[in-house]
Amino acid sequence: METVISQTGNASVFKEKANKILGVNLQDAKISKSYLSVAFIALLIGGTLGLLQGLNRAGLLELPSWLNYYQVLTAHGLLLVVVFSATFTIGYFYAGMSHTLGGLLPKVRTMVWIGFWLKIIGVVLVVIPVLMNKASVMYTFYPPMAADPMFYFGLVFVVLGVWMACFGGFIQVANWRKNHKGQHLPIFSFFATGVFVLLVGATAFVAVEVIFMIIPWSLGWVDTINVMVARTLFWAFGHTAVNIWYLTAVSAWYVIVPKVIGGKRWSDLLTRIVVIALVIMNITGGFHHQIVDPGISESVKYMHVFMSLAIGFPSLMTAYAMFAVFEKTARKQGGKGLIGWYKKMPWSDVRFLAPFIAMLAFIPAGAGGIAQTTNQLDQVVHNSMWIVGHFHLTLGMSVAMTFFGISYWLVPYLSKRVLTKGMNQFGVVTTVIWTIGMITMSGAMHTVGLFGSPRRTSYTTYFDNATALSWDPYLIFLAIGGTLLMIAAIMQVYAVFNLMFFAPKGETEFPIAEVEDGEAKTPYWTERWGVWIILMIIVVAMAYVIPLTDFIVNAPPGSPPFKTW
Amino acid sequence: MNQKTFGLGLFIFLIIPPVANLMESVMIIHMHMQMPILVITGFLMAPFFQSKFSRFFEKWNHNGIPGILLFIIIVGYWMLPRTMDEALELWMVELFKFISLPFLAGVPLRDSWKKLEQAGKNTVIIIFSIAFIVMGWLYINATMQLCNNYLLIEQITLGWGFLTMGIAFVIFLGYRFFFNPSAYE
Numbered sequence A: 001m002e003t004v005i006s007q008t009g010n011a012s013v014f015k016e017k018a019n020k021i022l023g024v025n026l027q028d029a030k031i032s033k034s035y036l037s038v039a040f041i042a043l044l045i046g047g048t049l050g051l052l053q054g055l056n057r058a059g060l061l062e063l064p065s066w067l068n069y070y071q072v073l074t075a076h077g078l079l080l081v082v083v084f085s086a087t088f089t090i091g092y093f094y095a096g097m098s099h100t101l102g103g104l105l106p107k108v109r110t111m112v113w114i115g116f117w118l119k120i121i122g123v124v125l126v127v128i129p130v131l132m133n134k135a136s137v138m139y140t141f142y143p144p145m146a147a148d149p150m151f152y153f154g155l156v157f158v159v160l161g162v163w164m165a166c167f168g169g170f171i172q173v174a175n176w177r178k179n180h181k182g183q184h185l186p187i188f189s190f191f192a193t194g195v196f197v198l199l200v201g202a203t204a205f206v207a208v209e210v211i212f213m214i215i216p217w218s219l220g221w222v223d224t225i226n227v228m229v230a231r232t233l234f235w236a237f238g239h240t241a242v243n244i245w246y247l248t249a250v251s252a253w254y255v256i257v258p259k260v261i262g263g264k265r266w267s268d269l270l271t272r273i274v275v276i277a278l279v280i281m282n283i284t285g286g287f288h289h290q291i292v293d294p295g296i297s298e299s300v301k302y303m304h305v306f307m308s309l310a311i312g313f314p315s316l317m318t319a320y321a322m323f324a325v326f327e328k329t330a331r332k333q334g335g336k337g338l339i340g341w342y343k344k345m346p347w348s349d350v351r352f353l354a355p356f357i358a359m360l361a362f363i364p365a366g367a368g369g370i371a372q373t374t375n376q377l378d379q380v381v382h383n384s385m386w387i388v389g390h391f392h393l394t395l396g397m398s399v400a401m402t403f404f405g406i407s408y409w410l411v412p413y414l415s416k417r418v419l420t421k422g423m424n425q426f427g428v429v430t431t432v433i434w435t436i437g438m439i440t441m442s443g444a445m446h447t448v449g450l451f452g453s454p455r456r457t458s459y460t461t462y463f464d465n466a467t468a469l470s471w472d473p474y475l476i477f478l479a480i481g482g483t484l485l486m487i488a489a490i491m492q493v494y495a496v497f498n499l500m501f502f503a504p505k506g507e508t509e510f511p512i513a514e515v516e517d518g519e520a521k522t523p524y525w526t527e528r529w530g531v532w533i534i535l536m537i538i539v540v541a542m543a544y545v546i547p548l549t550d551f552i553v554n555a556p557p558g559s560p561p562f563k564t565w
Numbered sequence B: 001m002n003q004k005t006f007g008l009g010l011f012i013f014l015i016i017p018p019v020a021n022l023m024e025s026v027m028i029i030h031m032h033m034q035m036p037i038l039v040i041t042g043f044l045m046a047p048f049f050q051s052k053f054s055r056f057f058e059k060w061n062h063n064g065i066p067g068i069l070l071f072i073i074i075v076g077y078w079m080l081p082r083t084m085d086e087a088l089e090l091w092m093v094e095l096f097k098f099i100s101l102p103f104l105a106g107v108p109l110r111d112s113w114k115k116l117e118q119a120g121k122n123t124v125i126i127i128f129s130i131a132f133i134v135m136g137w138l139y140i141n142a143t144m145q146l147c148n149n150y151l152l153i154e155q156i157t158l159g160w161g162f163l164t165m166g167i168a169f170v171i172f173l174g175y176r177f178f179f180n181p182s183a184y185e
């Protein structure tokens, strides 16, 4: 919707134009740079902890008593699945909102800074008890395992910080729409809106769980907790969170990657429908993490298979859309043959290569997900290393590698620098190492999981049990993959800070693809966010009322807190 | 596939006995999933009737009010516990359910909604918000079984279903009230 400029004649147009010519707004860039810095520091620390875990699982490293496996695992999970992903997402979308909506409002800037510091305080409060071995509850913090209350207060601050960023985004978008009546929100900001709506929806559940159930219980104000309700609220959040990170990656696939390869976007209308569908249907998918949980009747679980597969539909549409864009672009540039056109893709451009491999990874990752959402198949892999292999493919490959690919243009854009040939080469090498590492590690995890190796368990041979010993060769591969990943993580973080502070000065473009010429105008109903949010609430209500009523009305006595470590 | 055939296909799918049985085996799914989807199938099939009987709709439903009243009556009827029970016991009533919800509720809803003024639309939503909250309160607090075919726990579940939907409607009304779309569109 780049035609915005020529269509209107008010003051903000001038600002937008100025923005495009002068490049990034420096105050806004500082926000995004801060968020991205935190993200990549979290990646470095989290990756290091991941390596420790990998080496331990292979029996190569005994962790000291002051930093045991479960402390490391709790920190690894939180740093990567919460801190890295959330801060990257916010930094990235704020950069794009500033770019496509004509600079952030001062009020919004203040909000997102407050959010930043709330999150930092929150993470510090979470990390302290973990380091003191008072919160080895993993990132899922399932009751009845109880951590030090400080851990939960930290989580509350993190959520408050996220809310600040989300509501800042809503204000920014509402203001733009007031000044651009009747126009469609630029596609990048449309994705941002969807992501922020989902973030508020998802974190609302975990806020209820933590504030109204866990904190009173961990402080001793109430004696017991309803474990099933807590788990259900957690997964409404946890599932949606990872889908939000995925949607963030998808936004780059739809909006950025076509531009990088010199092509046009896929259908604007269908892109917006994918966002809307994911926003409406996402939260209820949380139940597929509870397929093996007691207390949910078979028929309800059965119906939730549909809800999970329903989310698969927009994902498949995405795969189709992407390959359609690739082929179209390549053929325009002279690519020929049934598959010969692929030679025309810019394989040596890291800004394309990284997200492309990320998309490819989503094929096995999505297939694995569909397998896991099937009751009988999940019985085999539940709580095994297979699951860990699965989410390292989805998050560690599809999401993380798209984020890496984004960083090679976003960071120079923000810091008014350029991506040199050498740095691009460096990025390609990083991408290759990360890919090999992740294939090795995740392949080993998937396989050893099928043979029964449990997740979340530090190295043990179970008194030299033959089955457990048979896992060892695979676990060695896990460690090898983990080592490669660590190398790539260090390279990636180096690249980010180099691009932020040392790369040659210059202007880098924020690559947003245009729609195909002559595409029909997108109908206005796609902008009715109020309606989408109400539909989301109704779908959530339909999905959650049956099990939650059952858990509460037929509740067991409840559980006191336990410290199991 | 256009809307009309999709609606017809969905309608046929819903009346296949195993599908109908499965949906009717859970009270809340019977009332809050099967019945609304039946209405939706009628909504989707409506253009067929609107073009076939355009004179009829024009004559009897030119301002949308008769149609919306019919919709409210039919849907209101199916919100009563007794009617659900009967649908499970008497095949005549079951048949009536499968005919009335799509054709006497879904079709008139589509024909009327566009014709209603904003105030009319809001009134309809307000009526249903109140009805849902009252029904929710009733189902949650009734201490005895209201349906022979469903247990007390299912009734409580349905009550919460009503209440949450009612809340969603209220949020929607609030959104309509506080956000003036003409400021954005």
Ligand code: HEM
Pocket (backbone or CB within 6 Å): A046, A047, A048, A050, A051, A053, A054, A057, A073, A074, A076, A077, A080, A081, A084, A085, A138, A139, A140, A388, A391, A392, A395, A396, A400, A454, A455, A456, A457, A458, A481, A482, A483, A485, A486, A489
């Ligand atoms: C240097 C790269 C990485 C290595 C070597 C690594 C390794 C591992 C290992 C060995 C486990 C523990 C398995 C277990 O005992 O259950 C694990 C868990 C996990 N990893 Fe990674 N990982 C890496 C990167 C990532 C990334 C990029 C993400 C997400 C963005 C991620 C998210 C997670 C999560 C959520 C868990 C589960 C924690 C839990 O079960 O509580 N990891 N990782």
Ligand SMILES: [Cu+2]
Pocket (backbone or CB within 6 Å): A238, A239, A240, A285, A286, A288, A289
């Ligand atoms: Cu999930």
